[in-house]
Amino acid sequence: MPADGDDASPITIAEVKDIARKRLPNNVWQYYETGTDDEFLVERNEAIYKELLLRPKFLRNVRDVDTSTTVFGKHYDFPIAIAPSAYQRLAGHQGEVDIARAAFALGTNLCLSSNATTSIEDTANALDSRDSKYPNPWFQLYVLGNRNASADLIRRAEAAGYEALVLTADMPVLGNRLHERKHALVMPDHLSMANYAGRKAGAVSKGRLLLNAATAKEAQDIIAEHSPALPDTSMHWDEVIPWLRSQTKMKVLVKGILTSEDAHLALNAGVDGIVVSNHGGRALDGSVSTLEALPEIVDAVRGRVPVIFDGGIRRGSDVYKALALGADLCLVGRPALWGLSYNGQKGVEHVLHILEREFWRTMTLTGVVNVKQINRTMLGKAKIHGFGIAKL
Ligand SMILES: Cc1cc2nc3c(=O)[nH]c(=O)nc-3n(C[C@H](O)[C@H](O)[C@H](O)COP(=O)(O)O)c2cc1C
Numbered sequence: 001m002p003a004d005g006d007d008a009s010p011i012t013i014a015e016v017k018d019i020a021r022k023r024l025p026n027n028v029w030q031y032y033e034t035g036t037d038d039e040f041l042v043e044r045n046e047a048i049y050k051e052l053l054l055r056p057k058f059l060r061n062v063r064d065v066d067t068s069t070t071v072f073g074k075h076y077d078f079p080i081a082i083a084p085s086a087y088q089r090l091a092g093h094q095g096e097v098d099i100a101r102a103a104f105a106l107g108t109n110l111c112l113s114s115n116a117t118t119s120i121e122d123t124a125n126a127l128d129s130r131d132s133k134y135p136n137p138w139f140q141l142y143v144l145g146n147r148n149a150s151a152d153l154i155r156r157a158e159a160a161g162y163e164a165l166v167l168t169a170d171m172p173v174l175g176n177r178l179h180e181r182k183h184a185l186v187m188p189d190h191l192s193m194a195n196y197a198g199r200k201a202g203a204v205s206k207g208r209l210l211l212n213a214a215t216a217k218e219a220q221d222i223i224a225e226h227s228p229a230l231p232d233t234s235m236h237w238d239e240v241i242p243w244l245r246s247q248t249k250m251k252v253l254v255k256g257i258l259t260s261e262d263a264h265l266a267l268n269a270g271v272d273g274i275v276v277s278n279h280g281g282r283a284l285d286g287s288v289s290t291l292e293a294l295p296e297i298v299d300a301v302r303g304r305v306p307v308i309f310d311g312g313i314r315r316g317s318d319v320y321k322a323l324a325l326g327a328d329l330c331l332v333g334r335p336a337l338w339g340l341s342y343n344g345q346k347g348v349e350h351v352l353h354i355l356e357r358e359f360w361r362t363m364t365l366t367g368v369v370n371v372k373q374i375n376r377t378m379l380g381k382a383k384i385h386g387f388g389i390a391k392l
């Protein structure tokens with residue numbers, strides 16, 4: 001049983017978030033927090049969990065509850081890992097190094113962003129070796145107009161021992177982040193995009209460049225001028241997965257899948273895994289929340305590859321609900337950044353502990369003793385149906 005923490009410390013993710021809000025400089029807070037347009041999706045990603053109710057079962061001998069899971073044959077002490085997020089040193093402390101060490105210390109894993117403020121090699125070298133039953137870190141890739149630059153990152157990640165390559169598909173251009181346009185993210189002098197030989201940038205090219213384009217024509221001109229350093233907008237299923245395969249032996253996952261159509265295309269292209277994600281509501285406002293998208297993708301995939309899931313997870317019960325709908329592993333983005341701001345590596349560990357404990361407690365209180373027992377029969381809809389809640 002994971003021990004409860006000291007109650008003088010924050011005891012929920014919401015409390016850690018409140019501390020981060022007070023500590024982070026406003027433009028960093030806005031950058032981390034921001035969604036796009038009306039931020040409908042940031043809100044919906046979180047709110048949607050409340051639409052699903054748990055159907056607890058009792059007297060099932062819950063003395064030994066095992067929260068662990070296996071993905072790509074590797075062991076996770078609980079099914080929560082850390083999503084890729086850019087520029088983690090903006091939260092202070094040691095950024096990516098603290099997040100990676102926390103994930104390893106808790107028996108889980110992380111995915112490093114292409115746009116990290118600590119390089120691929122420095123992040124890997126900061127980690128102690130651990131039992132080979134546990135995974136190595138994953139690396140998230142933005143494929144740039146300059147494919148040679150991307151090929152170089154892939155080669156470096158593989159050489160540094162990363163286990164999987166996660167292609168982010170959902171942001172060929174930056175979403176319309178209104179807060180960021182008002183509070184431009186400016187990288188302090190001591191930080192840079194460490195994987196790109198010290199390039200300074202907020203949102204890729206000169207920070208505000210794309211965000212500040214006044215017209216579509218201006219945006220096109222900027223893309224044309226800076227395309228080697230921006231995500232490659234010409235990427236297509238037919239070529240990009242085969243190209244990645246030709247570059248690496250690492251597992252290849254695609255991140256940002258929201259429909260069964262794209263899940264089928266991803267499977268046909270031969271990916272090793274799918275990440276259901278809407279980029280934390282930072283790409284296209286008004287699109288579907290990830291929990292709503294999950295069942296159709298799980299049904300399309302039919303267990304052929306792992307389905308990884310992120311978006312709006314703030315409670316261990318949220319993780320439980322995503323697993324019940326068929327996710328194999330959940331990722332958290334912002335909560336890790338809040339933990340980092342709260343107390344560096346220890347703060348990220350604290351966040352993971354909270355989620356692990358809540359997840360374990362939800363398993364125990366619903367009468368399941370391992371993650372395989374968490375399935376759709378454990379959920380109901382928030383709608384009165386006869387005398388009970390409607391089953392899914
Ligand atoms: C500040 C920030 C930066 C992010 N940077 C990246 C990135 O570099 N690459 C990527 O694929 N996703 C990025 N994401 C999206 C996350 O990987 C993840 O999909 C999202 O944060 C999950 O939602 P959550 O924050 O509600 O947990 C970023 C998210 C945030 C909040």
Ligand SMILES: CCCCCCC(=O)C(=O)O
Nearest residue numbers: 086115173174203204282
């Ligand atoms: C157009 C790609 C910019 C990526 C910036 C990092 C990121 O993913 C984010 O959400 O912010």
